[in-house]
Amino acid sequence: MQAEEKIQIRENKILRLSKVLIRDIPRNELINEEKIQVMIRNYIISKGTAVSGPSITFSGMAVGAKGQKQTITKLMFQLKHTITVESPYKFQETIRAENCLFARFTEKMENLQYAYHKLMVHAFERDMKLSGQTYSVFVNVSEHRAVVDIFMPLHRM
Numbered sequence: 001m002q003a004e005e006k007i008q009i010r011e012n013k014i015l016r017l018s019k020v021l022i023r024d025i026p027r028n029e030l031i032n033e034e035k036i037q038v039m040i041r042n043y044i045i046s047k048g049t050a051v052s053g054p055s056i057t058f059s060g061m062a063v064g065a066k067g068q069k070q071t072i073t074k075l076m077f078q079l080k081h082t083i084t085v086e087s088p089y090k091f092q093e094t095i096r097a098e099n100c101l102f103a104r105f106t107e108k109m110e111n112l113q114y115a116y117h118k119l120m121v122h123a124f125e126r127d128m129k130l131s132g133q134t135y136s137v138f139v140n141v142s143e144h145r146a147v148v149d150i151f152m153p154l155h156r157m
Contacts, residue, residue, distance in 0.1 A: 005106075007104070007105050007107075007114065007115045009102070009119065010104075012099055012100075013101070014097065015135055015137075017056065017078055018093065018094050019078055019080070019082055019091075019093065020056075020076050020092045020093075021044060021076065021078075021085065021089060022058075022089065022091070022092065023088055023089050024073070025074060036075060037075065049080050049083055051079065051080075052078045052079055052080045053077075054138045054140070055076070055137075056077070056137050057074070057136045058074040058136075059072065059133070059134050060131075060132055060133040061132045076095075097153045098153070100151040100152055100153045101122060101128065101151075102151055102152075103115045104147070104150075105146065107146065108144065108146065109141060112148060116134070116150065129154060130153070131153040131154060
C-alpha cells in the first residue's frame with residue numbers, strides 16, 4: 001500500500017481571488033493573529049456580507065522608508081459581496097498571481113514549514129527564481145490535519 005503524499009508540488013499554477021478584504025498585520029500583531037481573524041470576521045458581518053472560502057495569508061518583502069527590507073504579512077478573506085472599507089482594511093475586486101509554484105500540504109499544521117521548504121528546494125533545483133511572495137490558502141484546518149494550498153509566484157523572465 002502506497003502512503004499518501006503529504007506535499008504535492010505543481011508548476012505554472014494561477015491563483016485567482018475575487019472580492020478580497022485585506023488587512024495588513026504589523027509585525028508586533030502577528031502573535032494575535034487568531035484575535036485579528038475574529039475582528040475581521042466581525043467587521044465583515046457588520047458590513048452585511050459573509051466570507052466566501054478559506055482564509056488566506058500573504059507574505060512578502062517591502063522596502064521601508066529608509067531603504068531597509070521588511071517582511072509584510074496580510075490576512076485576506078474572499079467575500080460574497082463587494083463592500084466599501086475603512087482603514088485598516090483594503091478591498092480589491094480581484095487578485096491574480098500567475099506562473100506560481102504550488103504545493104498542496106496535507107498533514108499536521110505543525111509540519112507546514114516543510115511545504116515552504118520543499119517549494120524553495122524545488123525552485124532551486126530547477127533554477128527557478130521565486131518572487132519572494134507567498135499566498136497560503138488554509139483550505140481546511142483541524143486539530144489533527146490541515147490542508148493548505150501554497151502559491152509562490154516566480155519572477156518574470
